[in-house]
Amino acid sequence: xxxxxxxxxxxxxxxxxxxxxIIEPSEIQEKVIPLLLxxxxxxxxxxxxxTGKTAAYGLPILHKVNPxxxxxxxxxxxxxxxxxxxxxKQLFKFTKYTDKIFTEAVYGGxxxxxxxxxxxxxxxxxxxxxxxxxxxxxxxxxxxxDVKMVVLDEADExxxxxxxxxxxxxxxxxxxxxxxxxxxxxxPVGIQxxxxxxxxxxxxxxEIGANNSVNENIEHQYVICEDVEKLPVLMNFLKSQGENRxxxxxxxxxxxxxxxxxxxxxxxxxxxxxxxxxxxxxDKVMRAFKNKNLQILVATDLAARGIDxxxxxxxxxxxxxxxxxxYTHRSGRTARAGKTGLSLSIVNTKELKQLRYFEKTQGFxxxxxx
Numbered sequence: 001x002x003x004x005x006x007x008x009x010x011x012x013x014x015x016x017x018x019x020x021x022i023i024e025p026s027e028i029q030e031k032v033i034p035l036l037l038x039x040x041x042x043x044x045x046x047x048x049x050x051t052g053k054t055a056a057y058g059l060p061i062l063h064k065v066n067p068x069x070x071x072x073x074x075x076x077x078x079x080x081x082x083x084x085x086x087x088x089k090q091l092f093k094f095t096k097y098t099d100k101i102f103t104e105a106v107y108g109g110x111x112x113x114x115x116x117x118x119x120x121x122x123x124x125x126x127x128x129x130x131x132x133x134x135x136x137x138x139x140x141x142x143x144x145x146d147v148k149m150v151v152l153d154e155a156d157e158x159x160x161x162x163x164x165x166x167x168x169x170x171x172x173x174x175x176x177x178x179x180x181x182x183x184x185x186x187x188p189v190g191i192q193x194x195x196x197x198x199x200x201x202x203x204x205x206x207e208i209g210a211n212n213s214v215n216e217n218i219e220h221q222y223v224i225c226e227d228v229e230k231l232p233v234l235m236n237f238l239k240s241q242g243e244n245r246x247x248x249x250x251x252x253x254x255x256x257x258x259x260x261x262x263x264x265x266x267x268x269x270x271x272x273x274x275x276x277x278x279x280x281x282x283d284k285v286m287r288a289f290k291n292k293n294l295q296i297l298v299a300t301d302l303a304a305r306g307i308d309x310x311x312x313x314x315x316x317x318x319x320x321x322x323x324x325x326x327y328t329h330r331s332g333r334t335a336r337a338g339k340t341g342l343s344l345s346i347v348n349t350k351e352l353k354q355l356r357y358f359e360k361t362q363g364f365x366x367x368x369x370x
Contacts, residue, residue, distance in 0.1 A: 003025065007030065007033040012097040015097045017094065028045065029059075031208070033059060035206075036060035037060045041179055042180045043181040044203050045181070045206045045207075046183075053183050057076075060149075061074045061151070064149065067101050072123055074151070076126070077133070078129060079154050079158045081108065081129060084127045084128060085105055091103045101124050103124065103127060104123045104127070106118075106133060108279075109282075131166055137173065150181070151183070155194065156186045156187070156191055160326070171198040180198065182194070217339065218331050219342050219343070220364055221345070222346070222347055222352070223368075223369050224352055233346050234346060249330045250298060250319045255319060256273075257274065263298070271285045271288065271297065273300075273303040282303070313334065313342065314341060314344060315330050315343050317330060320345065
């Protein structure tokens, strides 16, 4: 295994990486960085969250941006506000010892006027959620026509959030970009359409954790019970987990709210996030969870998009999701960055059929707990 210098990263960036304790390149960084540094290439990368892909595409972008040119030269599209903020923050940290490269994050749930005035300053890289970017383009407050590099980060998540039209519209604006890099954990039909229509046919293809869209470090288990037994089964499981932290997934907002109340009544430090929460309330809950003031988060699929919290020991599927890729996204919240984790499904007999189907389509084994 080489180091970042061997991959072609300049020493000023390496100094910034070392301060962040990023010393050895991850598998995706080793494979992707040399490709993206040298050529005008398109790339399709299949990789889970937590594999280090922000640095894999971020460092080549930072090498290729011309700091003296006060124009938007690179665009990174992300599914959520949280991921956009996180990517922008990381790019900023990488450039601690280099020429000033300015990154701006724009996303929904924040006053657009504030973002418009931030964009008036010199900006080299924009990290954006698709909906807000379209808003800014339509208002003529942002010009992305000269963008040279475009990244679609967590493309499948953007799709399952219903952003396909926005993505196609944005990709239409940046047809002249010389490099387009798409990263996705799974490759559903919608992603294949985008690849066919907007990515060059000779694009490099990189697969990390080959042939498996589900992380190998996750142990999949299930318990079968009647609906009325789900809460007692969950309580037993939480007791066995002690101080460990995790996310419990429900399909509906109503069940999410009810379950959070039931757990709070049993003195478990928990809170819920779902689609009806104001952005401010959602941020408050996420902050409490990140700061470890909450031990457990109860969430719906959409509300949990883009969540990246380290050291989650488990996820629980209290209700099964409708789509198999949601099972993958949910499970992928645990076992990040090489750690192991547990994905537990608490199912009734009807949901068991669905679980068996996921097992087949996603290619992993789910063990029953006696």
